[in-house]
Amino acid sequence: MSAVPISYYLVLSAILFGLGVIAFVFKHNIITIYMAIELMLNAVNLAFVAFARAHNQLDGLVFVFFVIVVAAAESAVGLAIILTIAQNRQSLNVERVNQLKF
Amino acid sequence: MEFIAQHPVLVASLVKIAILMAVLMTILAYLSWFERKIIAHIQSRWGPYYVGAHGLLQPLADGIKFLFKEDLTPPASDKFVYTLAPFLALTLAITTLALIPFGPATVWIFGYETHLVVANVDIGLLFLFAITSLGVYGVALAGWSSNSKYSLLGGLRSSAQMISYEVSLTLSVVGVLLLAGTFNFNELVTSQQGYYLHFIPRWRIVPQFIGFLCYFTSAIAETNRAPFDLPEGEQELVGGFHTEYSSFKFAMFFMAEYANMVTVSCLATILFLGGWLSPFPDRWTAMQYLPAASLLALAVYLAYDTFAQMRGFARIQLAVVTALAAVLGLLCLLPAVMPVIQGPFWFTFKMGLLLFFYVWTRSTLPRLRYDQLMSFGWKLLLPVSLLNLVVTALWIVFPQLVNHG
Amino acid sequence: MSLPFILFFVFAIVAVVGAILLIVAHEPIHSALSLIMVMVALAALYLLLGAEFIAAVQIIVYAGAIMVLFVFVIMLLNAGVEERTNWSKIAKYAGLPLGIFLLCELAHWLARSSIGARIANGSEGTSAAVSTRALSEMLFQKYLFPFEATSILILIAILGALVLAKRDE
Numbered sequence: 001m002s003a004v005p006i007s008y009y010l011v012l013s014a015i016l017f018g019l020g021v022i023a024f025v026f027k028h029n030i031i032t033i034y035m036a037i038e039l040m041l042n043a044v045n046l047a048f049v050a051f052a053r054a055h056n057q058l059d060g061l062v063f064v065f066f067v068i069v070v071a072a073a074e075s076a077v078g079l080a081i082i083l084t085i086a087q088n089r090q091s092l093n094v095e096r097v098n099q100l101k102f
Numbered sequence: 103m104e105f106i107a108q109h110p111v112l113v114a115s116l117v118k119i120a121i122l123m124a125v126l127m128t129i130l131a132y133l134s135w136f137e138r139k140i141i142a143h144i145q146s147r148w149g150p151y152y153v154g155a156h157g158l159l160q161p162l163a164d165g166i167k168f169l170f171k172e173d174l175t176p177p178a179s180d181k182f183v184y185t186l187a188p189f190l191a192l193t194l195a196i197t198t199l200a201l202i203p204f205g206p207a208t209v210w211i212f213g214y215e216t217h218l219v220v221a222n223v224d225i226g227l228l229f230l231f232a233i234t235s236l237g238v239y240g241v242a243l244a245g246w247s248s249n250s251k252y253s254l255l256g257g258l259r260s261s262a263q264m265i266s267y268e269v270s271l272t273l274s275v276v277g278v279l280l281l282a283g284t285f286n287f288n289e290l291v292t293s294q295q296g297y298y299l300h301f302i303p304r305w306r307i308v309p310q311f312i313g314f315l316c317y318f319t320s321a322i323a324e325t326n327r328a329p330f331d332l333p334e335g336e337q338e339l340v341g342g343f344h345t346e347y348s349s350f351k352f353a354m355f356f357m358a359e360y361a362n363m364v365t366v367s368c369l370a371t372i373l374f375l376g377g378w379l380s381p382f383p384d385r386w387t388a389m390q391y392l393p394a395a396s397l398l399a400l401a402v403y404l405a406y407d408t409f410a411q412m413r414g415f416a417r418i419q420l421a422v423v424t425a426l427a428a429v430l431g432l433l434c435l436l437p438a439v440m441p442v443i444q445g446p447f448w449f450t451f452k453m454g455l456l457l458f459f460y461v462w463t464r465s466t467l468p469r470l471r472y473d474q475l476m477s478f479g480w481k482l483l484l485p486v487s488l489l490n491l492v493v494t495a496l497w498i499v500f501p502q503l504v505n506h507g
Numbered sequence: 508m509s510l511p512f513i514l515f516f517v518f519a520i521v522a523v524v525g526a527i528l529l530i531v532a533h534e535p536i537h538s539a540l541s542l543i544m545v546m547v548a549l550a551a552l553y554l555l556l557g558a559e560f561i562a563a564v565q566i567i568v569y570a571g572a573i574m575v576l577f578v579f580v581i582m583l584l585n586a587g588v589e590e591r592t593n594w595s596k597i598a599k600y601a602g603l604p605l606g607i608f609l610l611c612e613l614a615h616w617l618a619r620s621s622i623g624a625r626i627a628n629g630s631e632g633t634s635a636a637v638s639t640r641a642l643s644e645m646l647f648q649k650y651l652f653p654f655e656a657t658s659i660l661i662l663i664a665i666l667g668a669l670v671l672a673k674r675d676e
Contacts, residue, residue, distance in 0.1 A: 004515045009556070010617040012519045016545070018610025019526040025602060026530070031581055032538050038573070039526060039542060042549055045565075053556045058645045061637060064561050065646065068568050069657045073664035075573045079580045080671035086584050183536065225639060228563040235571030239543070242575065246536065246582045258582060265575060285639065 009050035016043035028093050030082050034075070041071050110214040118220045119200070126199060130360045131161035133457065140458065141465040155416035156407075158423065164353075171349035176249050179346070183247035188347065188354035191240025195361035198233045201226045202368045203287050205378045205445020217288075218445065225285040230369065231272055234324070238264045240358065241326075241333075248346035259472055260326055260333035266479045267323040267330075273487035274316035277494040278306045278373045291377030305376035310494070314374045316487045318459070321366040323479060325359060328464040332472050367456040368449075375452045378445035390440055393447040397431030514555055522548040535581045539574060546570040557636045 020043060023036035045064045052060025082092075089096055135150065135157060142149025150157025175184060203219035210216075223229055238261045245257010279285065282293045296304040307314045323330040347355060371377055382389040404424040408417055434443050470478065525545035532538045546569050553562040646654060 004511050004555070007618045008515060008519075009552070011614045012522065012552075014613035014617050015523060015610055016526055018606065018613060019523070019530065021609060022603070022606040023526075023530045025606065029535055031535050031577065031584075032529070035529060035535075035538055035542050035577060038569075039529065039545060042546060042569070046549055046552060049553050049556050049558050049561060052558070058637060058642055061558050061561050061642055062646055062650050064558075065564065065642075066650075066653060066657060068564060070660065072568055072573055073657075073661050075576055076664045077667045077671070079576055080668040083580060083584070084671055092584060180534070180536070183540070186540075223559075224636065225559050225563055228560070228567075232563050232566035232571065235567050238571070238575050239578070242578055242582065243536075243540075246578075254582065258579070261575065261579070265572065 006050050006054045010047060013043045013047040013050065016040075016046070028095065030085070030092050030094050030097070033094060034078055034082065038071065038075070041067060114214050114216045115220060118216070122199060122220060123196075126196065126361070126364070129364065130357050131165065133360045133364070134164065134356070135161050136457070137461045137464070140461045144462070144465045155420040155423070158419065168349055168353040173349045173351070174346075176346050179249040180247045183243050185351075187240050187244035187247060188351040188358070190243070191237065191358035192354045192361070194233055194237045194240065195358040195365065198230050198365045199361070199368070201230050201287065202365075202372065203291065203378070204449050205442065206288075206292075209442055218442075219287070222286070222288060226287045227275070227279070227285045227290070227373075230365075231268075234271075234362075234365070235265075235268055237358075237362065238268075240355075244347070244355070250346055253346055256333045263326070263330065263333060263472075263475060263479070264324055266476060267320045267483070270316060270479060270483040270487045271320040271324055273484070273491060274313045274320060275373060276491050277310045277313040280491075280494050280498055281306065281309065287372055287377075291372055291379060294376045294379060297383070303376060303379070303381050305374065305379070307374040310374065310490070312486065313490050313494075314370070316483055316490065317374070318370060318456075320479075320483060320487075321370065322460065322463065323475070325362040325366055327359075327363065327460060329467040329469050330475055332469055332475060363457065363460055364453070367453045367460070370456055371449060371452045375456075377452075378449045380444060380448050390444060391435075393443050394431050394434035394440070397427055397434060401425075401427035401431055511555060515552070518548045518551045518555070521545075522552070536578070539577050539581060542577075543570050543574050546574065559636050560639045560642055 017040055020036045020040035023039065024033055027033055027036065045067055048060045048064045048067070052058065052064075085097055086092055091097075138160070139149040139157065150160040153160045153163050175181065200220040201223060203217065203222070205218040208215050208217055241264065242257050242261040245253045245255075245260070248254070248257075278290070282290050284290060284293075294303070294305050298304055298308065302308060322328075326333060380389065401424050404420060404427060408420040408424055433439055522545050525541040525548065528541035529538045529545070532541060546565060550562040550565045550570070553559075553565060
């Protein structure tokens, strides 16, 4: 049984990253933009795991572990910030939060 | 037949999945009967008695009722998520049972030798926790998509409770993992063979009793059962996240809850109670007749009940059940079946014991208020699980520390 | 078409469809559900690459905890359909093709890299899964300091979330 070449996984990672960038740039809702950031992090994780398999080293997997942990910490704080912003500005549209002073 | 010869693993897996689904659906249906009967007897009444002999056809009647009820959908709800939530809950609850080994012996399906487990994954325990952690979505999405205040509140509370107790659930299991050194279910069970002092079985509940208590309490809270069932209590929240569901989707939520109960009991059996190991030593070969003996004793009792107490149509039904029990008992005496049935018999016995504890606590303990529930989970169970983990780790490492220090 | 290829394409298509649904969906809850679909598909791809532990961690932490947080926040804020605002014409008509061009550029150069030709497995045909023991040995010996640092990071995140969520008494 032949196996799937690594380049397939890398191309998929690039596609997901590009789609994440498009979603990040073109969406209005803060939460959806944040989800696009998580999508980009996932695409990068896929690239790391693919490279770890290609070089037969485990360092890539450890790095993926750390990326997931840091994403968890970041999403906790980020969502708390989003909740506070939504309560202050009464809107989830990112265009309404473009001024420092209300 | 060539297809079967060329893809033996696939065909064997399909047969095992079919058998597992059939057995599981029967168990889920009759678990509701089991629960209602035991709660009734604890409360000094009879429970279902008239729908079929001893209420044995009650699950069938309930199923027919659920199938024929009108399927309402709230007008302003999100249709896709509303339909997805019960399917998600039921699918995730049933998927976990593919990982659980029911016995050690090998069986022959179409001439292919295989074990009594659908998927023997090396990190089976971790995957089981992964699928359990996805089970929060069924509840949360059901509460959200019903577009009703009570459902949303019930859904949020229920999912917050589930993710809180998931932490102590996984931490209380780590003590067992430290002692066994593997995630694989088969090895977790086989590492519990042997005896302390020649008569206490070397099951993990003996060194990890606190872990077992933490695990079982977290499991009751995780599956939203009493005394932790405020989110679906009838008196407080009209029914919580499944208020707006009717007929078959409602039935799916209940089946998902029972399936979660069964999964968690199976996991407790494997991790703490020795899985499919018999408490008696293997030398006592007379104990191998226990499955057959218990089924035949049940048949004798049912025969007495048929002729002495039942009348009319109930007598015919009970006679059928007696015949079924007698046939199964005689089947267990066959030399081809007897070594295979030992593992599943003990597994089912221990699982039944844990399910009985579930129903017992439901009918005995009062319900916890939501803030009491959350502070119990975070302020008591989580520190106790962590303490259990630290003490177990210290106890394992202690000989090395003493040697080096 | 052997089984690994079929599995790869199935999960890759599920992931890409999920990402496109994230962009196209009108309601944030549908975007969240499609992101969960992407994460589960990626976990299956990690399994194909032999990283069992990372696949399980991805589902437990990412799909089972982080996305639950997202779904909670969407439900609490009652986030509905997004409002449309006026974009400048340049952003709408030049931005999207440029984004797709970035995507294709990345994909092209990654496909042509020298790593790309290597097969997914170390040796012919055998897919060795990474054992959890080896991964944990590396995590606790070589990368011990980052591991402890992330535990402090999580503590800081918990404190930050608590402070932000506290109401002014």
